[in-house]
Amino acid sequence: MGTKNQELHIAFFPFMAQGHIIPFMDLAKLFVSRGLKATIITTSPDAPSIQSELQNYSSSQIQIFTIRVPTADVGLPENCQSLHCATTPEMHLQFFTATGLLGPQIEQFLQHKKPNCLMADMFFPWATDLGSEFGVPVLLFQGIGYFPLCAILCVHLYKPHLYVSSDADHFVIPILPEMIWGS
Numbered sequence: 001m002g003t004k005n006q007e008l009h010i011a012f013f014p015f016m017a018q019g020h021i022i023p024f025m026d027l028a029k030l031f032v033s034r035g036l037k038a039t040i041i042t043t044s045p046d047a048p049s050i051q052s053e054l055q056n057y058s059s060s061q062i063q064i065f066t067i068r069v070p071t072a073d074v075g076l077p078e079n080c081q082s083l084h085c086a087t088t089p090e091m092h093l094q095f096f097t098a099t100g101l102l103g104p105q106i107e108q109f110l111q112h113k114k115p116n117c118l119m120a121d122m123f124f125p126w127a128t129d130l131g132s133e134f135g136v137p138v139l140l141f142q143g144i145g146y147f148p149l150c151a152i153l154c155v156h157l158y159k160p161h162l163y164v165s166s167d168a169d170h171f172v173i174p175i176l177p178e179m180i181w182g183s
Contacts, residue, residue: 011115013041013106015123016069016099017083021046023143025053027119032061039063041109043081065113067105074098099123103130110134151180 010031014024021042028038037060042050044066054062071080074094080086086095107130110118115136120127122142131138144152151173155161160171173180 007037008035008117009037009039009113009115011039011041011065011109011113011118013118013120013124013127015083015121016043016046016081016095020121020123020143021050024119024121024141025050027141028062029054029057032057037061037063039065039113039115041065041067041106043067043069045079045081065109067102067109069095069098070101071095071098073101096123100126106130107133110136150176 010028012024012028014020024040028040032038040050040054040062042064047064047066050064054064069081071094072078074097076086076091076094076098080091080095083092083095086092102124103126106118106124106127110130111134114134118127118131118136118138119141120138122140125140128138128140130136154173154175158174160174164171170181
């Protein structure tokens with residue numbers, strides 16, 4: 001590529017929930033420790049907690065770029081800018097729908113900031129198309145480890161939880177190499 005590490009700029013685009021933001025912040029710190037520049041794309045309500053977590057880094061190392069989830073477009077309150085603000089299953093679905101409408105803001109970011117790479121949350125698979133449009137490689141990231149993914153898949157496929165007599169009963173997750181209990 002011919003670019004020095006100091007010039008590389010990686011943008012991080014986590015889903016608007018703490019369990020997604022925290023691993024992205026850790027990744028940004030790791031990349032910066034290797035001499036790269038990072039930008040975290042987030043909402044205004046999440047920016048202060050990210051800023052405080054990154055207080056040991058200068059704004060030239062890790063920048064924050066704020067976006068606004070178009071919640072009103074899907075019938076949610078304007079201030080519902082993080083998943084924890086969605087308090088019902090219906091609101092969760094509306095929030096996910098709203099995050100699918102973030103494309104134009106990410107497009108503007110890619111066009112103006114021109115990062116060398118965009119690391120997007122697994123909930124934003126559409127980001128790969130935007131990256132292609134602007135010649136920016138996109139890596140989709142999911143923070144769950146391989147073992148939990150296998151356990152989730154086994155529970156989904158074999159439904160062992162349906163064969164217990166009460167919600168308090170434990171069950172064995174089938175197919176895994178060791179006996180793993182779920183509840």
